[in-house]
Amino acid sequence: xxxxxxxxxxxxxxxxGALKDFSVAHLQQAGHQVQxxxxxxxxxxxxxxxxxxxxxxxxxxxxxxxxxxxxxxxGQQSADIAAEQAKLxxxxxxxxxxxxxxxxxxxxxxxxxxxxxxYGFAYGVGEHSDTRWGNRYGEGSMQGKRAMLVVTSGGxxxxxxxxxxxxxxxxxxxxxHHGMLHYPGFDVLPPFLVHRTSRVDEDRYxxxxxxxxxxxxxxFSETPIAFRAQNGGDYQIPQLTLRDDVAPGQTGFxxxxxxxxx
Amino acid sequence: xxxxxxxxxxxxxxxxGALKDFSVAHLQQAGHQVQxxxxxxxxxxxxxxxxxxxxxxxxxxxxxxxxxxxxxxxGQQSADIAAEQAKLxxxxxxxxxxxxxxxxxxxxxxxxxxxxxxYGFAYGVGEHSDTRWGNRYGEGSMQGKRAMLVVTSGGxxxxxxxxxxxxxxxxxxxxxHHGMLHYPGFDVLPPFLVHRTSRVDEDRYxxxxxxxxxxxxxxFSETPIAFRAQNGGDYQIPQLTLRDDVAPGQTGFxxxxxxxxx
Numbered sequence: 001x002x003x004x005x006x007x008x009x010x011x012x013x014x015x016x017g018a019l020k021d022f023s024v025a026h027l028q029q030a031g032h033q034v035q036x037x038x039x040x041x042x043x044x045x046x047x048x049x050x051x052x053x054x055x056x057x058x059x060x061x062x063x064x065x066x067x068x069x070x071x072x073x074x075g076q077q078s079a080d081i082a083a084e085q086a087k088l089x090x091x092x093x094x095x096x097x098x099x100x101x102x103x104x105x106x107x108x109x110x111x112x113x114x115x116x117x118x119y120g121f122a123y124g125v126g127e128h129s130d131t132r133w134g135n136r137y138g139e140g141s142m143q144g145k146r147a148m149l150v151v152t153s154g155g156x157x158x159x160x161x162x163x164x165x166x167x168x169x170x171x172x173x174x175x176x177h178h179g180m181l182h183y184p185g186f187d188v189l190p191p192f193l194v195h196r197t198s199r200v201d202e203d204r205y206x207x208x209x210x211x212x213x214x215x216x217x218x219x220f221s222e223t224p225i226a227f228r229a230q231n232g233g234d235y236q237i238p239q240l241t242l243r244d245d246v247a248p249g250q251t252g253f254x255x256x257x258x259x260x261x262x
Numbered sequence: 263x264x265x266x267x268x269x270x271x272x273x274x275x276x277x278x279g280a281l282k283d284f285s286v287a288h289l290q291q292a293g294h295q296v297q298x299x300x301x302x303x304x305x306x307x308x309x310x311x312x313x314x315x316x317x318x319x320x321x322x323x324x325x326x327x328x329x330x331x332x333x334x335x336x337g338q339q340s341a342d343i344a345a346e347q348a349k350l351x352x353x354x355x356x357x358x359x360x361x362x363x364x365x366x367x368x369x370x371x372x373x374x375x376x377x378x379x380x381y382g383f384a385y386g387v388g389e390h391s392d393t394r395w396g397n398r399y400g401e402g403s404m405q406g407k408r409a410m411l412v413v414t415s416g417g418x419x420x421x422x423x424x425x426x427x428x429x430x431x432x433x434x435x436x437x438x439h440h441g442m443l444h445y446p447g448f449d450v451l452p453p454f455l456v457h458r459t460s461r462v463d464e465d466r467y468x469x470x471x472x473x474x475x476x477x478x479x480x481x482f483s484e485t486p487i488a489f490r491a492q493n494g495g496d497y498q499i500p501q502l503t504l505r506d507d508v509a510p511g512q513t514g515f516x517x518x519x520x521x522x523x524x
Contacts, residue, residue: 010312010324013323014325040309047302047373061275065416101376102375103442104366105372106372106376107310108309110366110367110369113364156500158502165502166502167515168513171514175366175429179429240418247425251425252429254514
């Protein structure tokens, strides 16, 4: 299969660099084709701005969405954006690997999403009607592809637990899992997490690499997070609130995950 | 008082630009001193990297935290970073204004936090012991200052409601409110939110500006979000989980907010 790794870390000789290299080798040994978007090494342009389109729709007033739609539809996107979109279309699975900085991804990767996720490609796809609100949240350009986060954090696992001070990791990652990956149609796998990165010695690294290898081996068989589909009947349209009989009384992120059936 | 507006939008002739200009004028008319960090206009360097320190601690291996600590402690930070820190120290209140892109801030503002929030300035402050885990989550360099988000979104308010498909706005903003503002000690005010930005005509703009003006008038009197203090007795140290008798049975983001007393 074809696997894209989108990777953001400023130092190759780091835990992140080692785990990324391990993933590439492990996936290739299993017979997969692998591409890596090493954002720091590529000097990825982080900031979305008027230079992202080769020919402006409106040279006097920059509207990010309208310019993105126009550039995407007319082959006028910046070449670096189009190249990343081509990698996404090529991939059967995408791994996003980054250190958790301020409870989210580094700016360079946020800028990858801001710029590569064009209008007509990742949003503004499909028709709006009484029964559909665009192809998103379970449908879209990434439908049929899988995505998984690999995230390292300096903090302790307990700090990110259900009652930990940072908030539960699953909730901190919800805007990424649900809002950036489920949104354009990816099947989102549970993340691979590494905590207390300052305390990784050779033994622990071997354990981590082994565990990551197991996750890579099951990339195409593991059960994705059961996020609800927007147009599957669970939501009122156009309000896009859960119907009263769906997860009755529940609020917040967890209401958008179909519970396990015992 | 001294008020800093950190602002991220690529087009001056936009709703965001108009609201930012309104805020500056309104605050100045009220007698405040105002500085604006207009990140796009400043061509803010978005990506944290080895160029952020003028003299490397270790030229062969870039460790972001260690280099940040060394540069901050020894006056070797990049000048743009030191200038933003000086503005933060000058300010009595800070407003962060941005459009919601992919359920978070634009990359250019994430890069402002990644780079300006240095080790020794915004994290790694204070001592760790059996009763304290550093000066953070209610203590730190920003203690005594107020912060407020001004956030615009294209989506409908119902899409961000308690059972809305995007997740509740308060939860989407928790990693910013709690993890980036409460963390270094800010008192965090409820956000000022604008939804359906594509449907703002003159009448609605006047209503929005009036409401924003009222929020600016009460910047120093409004009650902040009641996030719990890390070292105030509610958390076990070093696990940093809520003590069993605090918000018993509660999990997730809301457990870290002290409930209203009726």
